[in-house]
Amino acid sequence: MKRNDMVIHKESRPLLARSGNDEHLISVPDPMVRAPRVAASQKMPSAILYSGKSIGCDAIVAVVSRDTDGVMLSAAQRLSHFPASSFICLSWHNNIAVGTIERQEKGISWKRFDESVLISGSQSKPTVYWSLHGGRGGMVYFTISVAKALFNIDVTAIQDRNVCARQLLGPTWFAMFDQLVESRDDATMLEIINHHISSRWDSMHHASNPVQGLQYAGRRWVDRLISQAKLWQNSRSLRQVQRSVKAMSGRSLREWQLLVSTEKVFFETAQDDQKALNSLDWAALALEAGFSDQAHLSRTVKHITGFPPAEFARRFVEDESFWIYRLWT
Structure with missing residues (x-):
């Protein structure tokens, strides 16, 4: 191309x-x-x-x-x-x-x-x-x-x-x-x-699990991948399981879990309400979403979106260029 x-x-x-x-x-x-x-x-x-x-x-x-x-x-x-x-x-x-x-x-x-x-x-x-x-x-x-x-x-x-x-x-x-x-x-x-x-x-006679809602769609797919990896552990070594996961999906389980770990943050900030945005408790949200602390949340959100949480949230609400985030949530 x-x-x-x-x-x-x-x-x-x-x-x-x-x-x-x-x-x-x-x-x-x-x-x-x-x-x-x-x-x-x-x-x-x-x-x-x-x-x-x-x-x-x-x-x-x-x-x-x-x-x-x-x-x-x-x-x-x-x-x-x-x-x-x-x-x-x-x-x-x-x-x-x-x-x-x-x-x-x-x-x-x-x-x-x-x-x-x-x-x-x-x-x-x-x-x-x-x-x-x-x-x-x-x-x-x-x-x-x-x-x-x-x-x-x-x-x-x-x-x-x-x-x-x-x-x-x-x-x-x-x-x-x-x-x-x-x-x-x-x-x-x-x-x-x-x-x-x-x-x-x-x-093709494929049976698939339809997505019942868009919230956490990526996380559900990764959860199924984790379940498959656990089944493989019964008959394969850890290294073989890791290679099988990467061959099947293209990335390691750790990489996939990082990719979907901020979904809760996206949905928590899905509101066109500046007052509510300014009062968000990022430390509490970090713990609820499964992060070790607010700093861990900040690093992950920046990795996924390109911005630290507070700036991402502002742009989510205010910027035309973030239309796909608002649409998805």
């Missing part, structure tokens, strides 16, 4: 820079800049999450649609912060010009995706995306076990990566990709997903 990379000098405000061989100048924000939410008085972005259970597809954790076409967004408001995640994600967009953005030693790097359909592996650290303009796109989330069975892929090869779905999954999925990119409403999008994914999953 080819990418169009752009590096600009590091600053805390949008800057002008050249993108690859393009002659025009574009404004790219610092990925950590604050991005106030869109005012209710103007046209709002559309962001909707559908659980797999709600659309009758047990193979799916969730489907997300996002439409910013015609919405007046600043460069900072076109940032999107995503947490570290245990899920495999299939995503698509319709000519949005989107890519990953991050700070580097030489400045800010924006790596634009040249492909319109991507598949992303589990992410061990938070990621930030930026789009050049508004448009429509969507995402489908799968547990690793379902993604391996449905797509017949090596999940270790896509960890912490965004790769071209066409190249990885092959032509049997091209029809679905084309239809999703061209879809203009959620009803059509969901019909396409159900037609191509549910039918294939059912034909």
Whole structure:
């Protein structure tokens, strides 16, 4: 997959820079800049999450649609912060010009995706995306076990990566990709997903445990992985169990437990109430969530989201770029 990379000098405000061989100048924000939410008085972005259970597809954790076409967004408001995640994600967009953005030693790097359909592996650290303009796109989330069975892929090869779905999954999925990119409403999008994914999953005669609620979906999958590891311990050495877990899931149990350990924090802060936010007892929350102390909580939250707890909570409530957190919770 080819990418169009752009590096600009590091600053805390949008800057002008050249993108690859393009002659025009574009404004790219610092990925950590604050991005106030869109005012209710103007046209709002559309962001909707559908659980797999709600659309009758047990193979799916969730489907997300996002439409910013015609919405007046600043460069900072076109940032999107995503947490570290245990899920495999299939995503698509319709000519949005989107890519990953991050700070580097030489400045800010924006790596634009040249492909319109991507598949992303589990992410061990938070990621930030930026789009050049508004448009429509969507995402489908799968547990690793379902993604391996449905797509017949090596999940270790896509960890912490965004790769071209066409190249990885092959032509049997091209029809679905084309239809999703061209879809203009959620009803059509969901019909396409159900037609191509549910039918294939059912034909494989796979029985799955449907996610009964999105809260702690990642933790439940990791709990099942732990149960499997305990069964293996009856007939294998500890080292063999560790190798089997990594071969099956791509990461160690310790890494998976770290990834899902902050879910309680996300849901506890899922409120648009600044007064309640300011009165949160982080020490008590740390103990309730199973952390050894507040410092342990702070380190883990920063590892998963990129921010210490108090700043994460403020951005969760106030920043447009944290829309996926609010949507999920």
